[in-house]
Amino acid sequence: MNAIAEQPLAHGRSAEVFALGPNRVVKLAFEGIDAESVAQEAAASEVAFELGLTPVRCYGLTEEDGRHGIVLDRITGVPLTTLAERNILRLPEVGRTLATEHLRVHSAHTDRLPDVRDFAVELLETPPLSALTPQERAEVARRIRALPDGDTVVHLDFHPQNVFVLEDAPTGQGPVVIDWQTAVRGQAASDVALTRLLFREAELFPGTSLPMQVVYSAVRRVLLKYYLGEYLKAGTVTVTELDRWEIAARVLRLGMLDIPSERERMLAGIRKDLAAS
Incomplete structure (x- = not known):
């Protein structure tokens, strides 16, 4: 797997998004946000993709330095x-x-x-x-x-x-x-x-x-x-x-x-x- 970029592409109140090669990103929740919450996001993202509400596919869960996250298609x-x-x-x-x-x-x-x-x-x-x-x-x-x-x-x-x-x-x-x-x-x-x-x-x-x-x-x-x-x-x-x-x-x-x-x-x-x- 490609290495995660050091600097985030974007950040919000609960997570940061990092490049993972040219075609995917990792969305990492901030410390303190539990694995269950991130798993719920992954499940909801899969539902949205399957219903045709987004072209962005979720590729499952990941963890980096104690932070829980999900892997997604990258959009430009x-x-x-x-x-x-x-x-x-x-x-x-x-x-x-x-x-x-x-x-x-x-x-x-x-x-x-x-x-x-x-x-x-x-x-x-x-x-x-x-x-x-x-x-x-x-x-x-x-x-x-x-x-x-x-x-x-x-x-x-x-x-x-x-x-x-x-x-x-x-x-x-x-x-x-x-x-x-x-x-x-x-x-x-x-x-x-x-x-x-x-x-x-x-x-x-x-x-x-x-x-x-x-x-x-x-x-x-x-x-x-x-x-x-x-x-x-x-x-x-x-x-x-x-x-x-x-x-x-x-x-x-x-x-x-x-x-x-x-x-x-x-x-x-x-x-x-x-x-x-």
Whole structure:
């Protein structure tokens, strides 16, 4: 096997991606992320590939210096975010493309992934949600379990950084959706509600200057407008359904990532949803 490159090609909140020869990469989770979580990502990636949702194949698990990882096909391209950064006039196009790809993901159905409701309820018992009282957690769990069932593939981390436009792609080759580590099954509205929450309230990457925060916040509002407008045109999801899934979206966001700057805002939103009902 080819040696792993010393410097990462990309990095995120939970992992780094390293070249493994010309055609493959290794995605290594940071220390502290257990083997079971990485194995779940491998399994979800295989499901996505088999359903035709991504051309990127997963070649199984690996371990390097105590870090767990998976081996994947290498793609050469740029995320949708980069297209918008290169030319701000393409923001509407980027928002609509994001919606089109999300609708494509939601056209697939499976029984091989966990139920999004079960996943969200399990997260209520993790440290990030411990600030809620036992009574609050019980009521949130009751409401999440009461949400409708579904067998749609749900990504749960769907945003422009996870949709790549390939360079030198064959004619007809569309964008590629990556990072299936949180994929589950359920109603499409659960996924769209989480993407809507991300655009509205998610933290920008740490270290972003105040002027750039202002710029990026404005850009995200425009992207959300065109993304949501295009998605809702399909008629498969309503705003009422998105609002109903909002409390679950906050639990998922906080439980999966637990970003310190978002913690109080997410908890306040959960409590506001409880009080409003």
